[in-house]
Amino acid sequence: xxxxxxxxxxxxxxxxxxxxxxxxxxxxxxxxxxxxxxxxxxxxxxxxxxxxxxxxxxxxxxxxxxxxxxxxxxxxxxxxxxxxxxxxxxxxxxxxxxxxxxxxxxxxxxxxxxxxxxxxxxxxxxxxxxxxxxxxxxxxxxxxxxxxxxxxxxxxxxxxxxxxxxxxxxxxxxxxxxxxxxxxxxxxxxxxxxxxxxxxxxxxxxxxxxxxxxxxxxxxxxxxxxxxxxxxxxxxxxxxxxxxxxxxxxxxxxxxxxxxxxxxxxxxxxxxxxxxxxxxxxxxxxxxxxxxxxxxxxxxxxxxxxxxxxxxxxxxxxxxxxxxxxxxxxxxxxxxxxxxxxxxxxxxxxxxxxxxxxxxxxxxxxxxxxxxxxxxxxxxxxxxxxxxxxxxxxxxxxxxxxxxxxxxxxxxxxxxxxxxxxxxxxxxxxxxxxxxxxxxxxxxxx
Amino acid sequence: xxxxxxxxxxxxxxxxxxxxxxxxxxxxxxxxxxxxxxxxxxxxxxxxxxxxxxxxxxxxxxxxxxxxxxxxxxxxxxxxxxxxxxxxxxxxxxxxxxxxxxxxxxxxxxxxxxxxxxxxxxxxxxxxxxxxxxxxxxxxxxxxxxxxxxxxxxxxxxxxxxxxxxxxxxxxxxxxxxxxxxxxxxxxxxxxxxxxxxxxxxxxxxxxxxxxxxxxxxxxxxxxxxxxxxxxxxxxxxxxxxxxxxxxxxxxxxxxxxxxxxxxxxxxxxxxxxxxxxxxxxxxxxxxxxxxxxxxxxxxxxxxxxxxxxxxxxxxxxxxxxxxxxxxxxxxxxxxxxxxxxxxxx
Numbered sequence: 138x139x140x141x142x143x144x145x146x147x148x149x150x151x152x153x154x155x156x157x158x159x160x161x162x163x164x165x166x167x168x169x170x171x172x173x174x175x176x177x178x179x180x181x182x183x184x185x186x187x188x189x190x191x192x193x194x195x196x197x198x199x200x201x202x203x204x205x206x207x208x209x210x211x212x213x214x215x216x217x218x219x220x221x222x223x224x225x226x227x228x229x230x231x232x233x234x235x236x237x238x239x240x241x242x243x244x245x246x247x248x249x250x251x252x253x254x255x256x257x258x259x260x261x262x263x264x265x266x267x268x269x270x271x272x273x274x275x276x277x278x279x280x281x282x283x284x285x286x287x288x289x290x291x292x293x294x295x296x297x298x299x300x301x302x303x304x305x306x307x308x309x310x311x312x313x314x315x316x317x318x319x320x321x322x323x324x325x326x327x328x329x330x331x332x333x334x335x336x337x338x339x340x341x342x343x344x345x346x347x348x349x350x351x352x353x354x355x356x357x358x359x360x361x362x363x364x365x366x367x368x369x370x371x372x373x374x375x376x377x378x379x380x381x382x383x384x385x386x387x388x389x390x391x392x393x394x395x396x397x398x399x400x401x402x403x404x405x406x407x408x409x410x411x412x413x414x415x416x417x418x419x420x421x422x423x424x425x426x427x428x429x430x431x432x433x434x435x436x437x438x439x440x441x442x443x444x445x446x447x448x449x450x451x452x453x454x455x456x457x458x459x460x461x462x463x464x465x466x467x468x469x470x471x472x473x474x475x476x477x478x479x480x481x482x483x484x485x486x487x488x489x490x491x492x493x494x495x496x497x498x499x500x501x502x503x504x505x506x507x508x509x510x511x512x513x514x515x516x517x518x519x520x521x522x523x524x525x526x527x528x529x530x531x532x533x534x535x536x537x538x539x540x541x542x543x544x545x546x547x548x549x550x551x552x553x554x555x556x557x558x559x560x561x562x563x564x565x566x567x568x569x570x571x572x573x574x575x576x577x578x579x580x581x582x583x
Numbered sequence: 584x585x586x587x588x589x590x591x592x593x594x595x596x597x598x599x600x601x602x603x604x605x606x607x608x609x610x611x612x613x614x615x616x617x618x619x620x621x622x623x624x625x626x627x628x629x630x631x632x633x634x635x636x637x638x639x640x641x642x643x644x645x646x647x648x649x650x651x652x653x654x655x656x657x658x659x660x661x662x663x664x665x666x667x668x669x670x671x672x673x674x675x676x677x678x679x680x681x682x683x684x685x686x687x688x689x690x691x692x693x694x695x696x697x698x699x700x701x702x703x704x705x706x707x708x709x710x711x712x713x714x715x716x717x718x719x720x721x722x723x724x725x726x727x728x729x730x731x732x733x734x735x736x737x738x739x740x741x742x743x744x745x746x747x748x749x750x751x752x753x754x755x756x757x758x759x760x761x762x763x764x765x766x767x768x769x770x771x772x773x774x775x776x777x778x779x780x781x782x783x784x785x786x787x788x789x790x791x792x793x794x795x796x797x798x799x800x801x802x803x804x805x806x807x808x809x810x811x812x813x814x815x816x817x818x819x820x821x822x823x824x825x826x827x828x829x830x831x832x833x834x835x836x837x838x839x840x841x842x843x844x845x846x847x848x849x850x851x852x853x854x855x856x857x858x859x860x861x862x863x864x865x866x867x868x869x870x871x872x873x874x875x876x877x878x879x880x881x882x883x884x885x886x887x888x889x890x891x892x893x894x895x896x897x898x899x900x901x902x903x904x905x906x907x908x909x910x911x912x913x914x915x916x917x918x919x920x921x922x923x924x925x926x927x928x929x
Binding site for chain 1: 631656820
C-alpha cells in the first residue's frame with residue numbers, strides 16, 4: 138500500500154514539477170538550468186538517514202507512519218520524476234501542444250486528454266519503476282514507516298536477523314525477483330522515442346508551464362541544501378571534528394571510481410547485446426533481489442582480500458543501481474538508434490563494427506553520465522560495503538559515518554557526510570573528462 | 584587526429600587507477616600464518632579508531648606481548664551469519680559483541696569453550712544476577728530506560744505514564760525485529776506486565792510512538808535531531824553527553840518498574856586455533872585496565888569494580904532489574920513474541 142501511495146504522489150507531484158521545470162528552462166540559461174537539475178537530484182544523492190536527520194532538524198513535526206513514508210519517498214524522488222517527465226514532454230509533446238493551441242484547447246484539458254493518454258506507456262513504465270523502487274527501499278520504510286509499513290526489504294532483513302539464517306530468506310528474495318521480472322515483462326513497455334526537441338523548445342509550452350510548479354521539483358533539493366549549509370557552519374566551527382582521514386577518503390574514492398567503471402562496463406555490455414526488442418524487454422525487467430541478499434551472495438564469490446572485496450562491492454553496487462539507470466536513460470537512446478542500426482545491418486559488416494561505429498559513439502556520453510550517478514550513489518552506501526568491505530579492513534567515509542552514529546557522535550557523522558563531495562568531484566572530473574575526450578574521438582571519425 | 588588525446592586520457596586513467604589500488608593489489612595477509620597473533624572478531628563501531636578495540640589491543644600487547652588481529656564483522660546483528668561464512672583457516676579465535684539474544688542463536692550453530700572459572704572471578708555486586716553464563720564472559724553492561732532532554736518532556740516514572748497524552752508521538756523505539764535494544768523494550772513491557780497485559784499495553788501505546796527505526800544508532804540520531812522526543816536507550820547514554828559534550832541536558836528516566844539490562848559478551852569457539860592466547864585475552868578483559876577502556880569507549884558499566892569511576896560514571900542508584908529467569912524464559916520465546924508483536928502493530 139505504501140508503495141502504491143508513494144508512487145501515486147510522486148507521479149502527481151512529478152508532473153507538477155515537470156511543468157515548473159518547463160517554465161524554468163524557458164527563462165533560464167543552459168548552465169543555470171543544469172544547476173537546477175542538480176538541485177532536483179540532490180535528495181537522491183544523500184543517504185536517506187541523513188535526509189531524515191537534516192529534515193527533522195529544520196521541521197519539528199515531520200510526518201511518520203504511512204504518511205511519513207509516502208511523504209519521504211515522494212520528497213526524495215520528486216525531483217528525479219520531474220526531470221524525467223520534463224524530458225518526455227519536451228521530446229514528444231511540442232507538436233501536440235501546437236495543434237491544441239490552434240484548436241483552442243485549454244492547458245488543463247491538454248494535460249488530461251492529450252498529454253497523459255499519449256504518454257500512457259511512459260507513465261506506466263515510470264509507475265512500475267517507482268513501485269519496484271519503493272517496494273525494495275529499505276532505509277526509509279525502516280526509519281519512518283515503523284513496523285507496520287516495513288516493505289519487502291525490511292522483511293528480508295528482519296528474517297535474517299531474527300532467524301539468524303540467511304538461507305531462509307533466499308526463497309523470498311528469489312520470489313520477489315521473479316515477480317518483478319514477470320510484472321515488467323507483462324507490461325511489455327517499449328518507450329520508443331524518435332523525436333527530440335532542444336531545451337529551447339520549452340518556450341513553446343509557455344501556457345502550460347507554471348512558475349509555482351517548480352516548487353515541487355526544486356523544493357526538496359533547496360530545502361536540503363539549506364539544511365546542509367546550516368549544519369556545515371556549525372561543523373566547521375567545531376574544532377573536535379575530523380572531516381576525513383586520508384585512508385577512508387581513498388577507500389571512498391576507490392569504491393566510487395570502481396563502481397562507476399563497473400557500471401560503464403556493464404552498461405556497455407548491455408548496449409552491445411542490444412539486438413532484439415525482446416531481449417531488451419527482459420533486460421528492462423531485471424530488478425535486484427535486495428541489498429542484504431546481494432551482499433551475502435557476493436561473499437561466496439572469490440577470495441577475501443581487499444582488492445577482491447572492492448571489486449565485488451563495486452559489482453554489487455553497479456548491479457543494484459544499473460537497472461534503474463539503464464531503464465531511464467540508456468534504453469531510450471538505444472531505441473532511438475534502432476533505425477540506424479537496421480540500416481547498418483543491410484551492409485555486410487560485423488555486429489561489433491556496428492556497435493563500435495554506430496551504437497557506442499551515440500550512447501557513450503549517457504553511459505558516462507550513468508556511471509557518474511552510480512559512482513556518486515556508491516559514495517553514500519554503507520549497507521553493502523559493511524558486509525563486503527568491513528572484514529578486509531577497508532573503511533569508507535560512509536561506513537565511518539555509520540560508526541560515528543553508533544557511538545552517539547552525530548556531529549562527526551555530518552562532518553563526514555559533507556566530505557563526500559571531495560571524491561564526488563574527482564569522480565565527475567574523471568568521467569566527464571572521459572565523455573569529453575570520447576566525443577572528440579567520435580567527431581574525428583567523421 | 585583526436586584519437587591520440589583519447590588514448591592519452593585512457594592511459595592516464597588506468598595509471599591513476601593502478602596507483603590508487605597499489606596497496607590492495609600487493610596486499611598480503613601476513614598475520615594468517617603467525618601462530619602468535621590472536622584473531623578476534625567483533626562489530627564495526629567497536630573496532631573503529633574511536634572504539635574500544637584499538638586501545639584494548641595496544642594494552643594487551645604491552646602486558647602479554649601477544650598481537651591481535653581484529654576481524655571486522657560489520658553489523659553486530661549479523662555476527663553469527665558472518666561466522667558461518669568464514670572458511671576454517673579464516674575463523675577467529677575469539678568473538679566479542681554477543682548479547683543475551685544472540686548467544687542463544689550462537690549456541691545453536693557453534694560450540695564454545697567453558698568459562699566457568701573466569702565467571703567466578705566477577706565479584707561485582709552491581710552486576711545484575713543472571714548475567715553470568717557458563718561459556719560466555721560478560722565484559723560490559725547497561726540498564727535500559729528512556730532518555731530525554733531537560734525541559735522538553737516530563738520524565739515518566741512508570742510504564743503506564745507513557746500512555747498519557749503528554750507523550751503522544753514522542754517515543755522513538757528501536758524495532759524489536761531488527762534491534763537488540765528494541766527487543767529489550769518488548770521484554771521489559773512483557774516482563775513487567777505479563778504477556779497478555781503487555782500486548783494490551785503495547786496496543787494502547789501506539790499513539791505515543793513516533794517512529795520505530797531499525798537500529799539503536801538510527802533511533803538515537805533521530806532523537807538527537809528531533810526536539811521533544813524520548814528514546815529507548817542505555818541508562819549510561821547521558822554520560823556520553825556529559826563527558827564528551829559537556830552537556831547536562833540529557834537525562835535518563837528513573838522508572839519505578841524494574842529495568843531491562845543489556846549485557847555484552849565474549850566467547851571462545853571450540854574451533855579456535857590459538858586457544859591459550861584467547862584465554863589470556865579473556866583474563867585480560869576483566870582486568871581494571873581493560874574494563875576502564877570499555878567503560879570510557881562503550882559508555883557502558885564495567886563488569887569489574889573500578890573505584891575511580893564514582894565521579895564521572897556513578898553506578899546506578901537503584902538495583903532493580905527484570906528477573907533473569909523470567910527474562911531467559913522470554914528470550915527463549917523470542918520468535919513467538921515477535922510474531923505476536925506483529926499482530927499488534929500490523
